[in-house]
Amino acid sequence: xxxxxQYPKPGEVSLAHNGVLFLDExxxxxxxxxxxxxxxxEDGFVTISRALSSITYPASIMLVCAMNPCPCGYLGDAKHxxxxxxxxxxxxxxxxxxxxxxxxxxxxxxxxxxxxxxxxKYCGEPSMEIRxxxxxxxxxxxERFRKDSFYSNANMRSRHxxxxxxxxxxxxxxxxxxxxxxGLSARAYTRILKVGRTIADLEGTEKISAEHISEAxxxxxxxRGAF
Numbered sequence: 095x096x097x098x099x100q101y102p103k104p105g106e107v108s109l110a111h112n113g114v115l116f117l118d119e120x121x122x123x124x125x126x127x128x129x130x131x132x133x134x135x136e137d138g139f140v141t142i143s144r145a146l147s148s149i150t151y152p153a154s155i156m157l158v159c160a161m162n163p164c165p166c167g168y169l170g171d172a173k174h175x176x177x178x179x180x181x182x183x184x185x186x187x188x189x190x191x192x193x194x195x196x197x198x199x200x201x202x203x204x205x206x207x208x209x210x211x212x213x214x215k216y217c218g219e220p221s222m223e224i225r226x227x228x229x230x231x232x233x234x235x236x237e238r239f240r241k242d243s244f245y246s247n248a249n250m251r252s253r254h255x256x257x258x259x260x261x262x263x264x265x266x267x268x269x270x271x272x273x274x275x276x277g278l279s280a281r282a283y284t285r286i287l288k289v290g291r292t293i294a295d296l297e298g299t300e301k302i303s304a305e306h307i308s309e310a311x312x313x314x315x316x317x318r319g320a321f
Contacts, residue, residue: 104151112154115155117160139151163183259287272286293310
């Protein structure tokens, strides 16, 4: 995953540098394989050390993962009954550590799509409109960080978050309540702020409102305190 060998070679995270690394059936990967992702997700590079040398490869990736909600796959499905016990579900989800989940910005549940939605010809928002909105948000971020060495909210450090993610009073209260009730970690806190900042950018607003924070919190469904 991160590379290695007698003569160190880059792994999947470096081969996907500045791109997307997709891991399907996430809990089926060995625990030690998943845990090595923590450093590149945090730092954007991976270092391989050997007796005679040490080499660093770039590893700035967008990590996208997919997993079933439980071993049988039917937890929460309105048309199929889940046959898993609570302990089986817990063990299945524990295969992915909270430390790794903390480093993933967005967790969302994707329900099964009914046939009528697959077969009809209804079209949602045109791709061009979505593209224009994303382009506008990207330009906002490029301008925001023009004096820094990066160009997106995802790369913000503590000092950038304090400067650019100032919350209004009701948003602060909402986030405080969520932190206490859901048992969210410090990393989850910074992820929520970054995502909230991005949601506000997509709407073209400077202030991060309670609505933006509420939406960002909903994207943390796999945090340990959330189930």
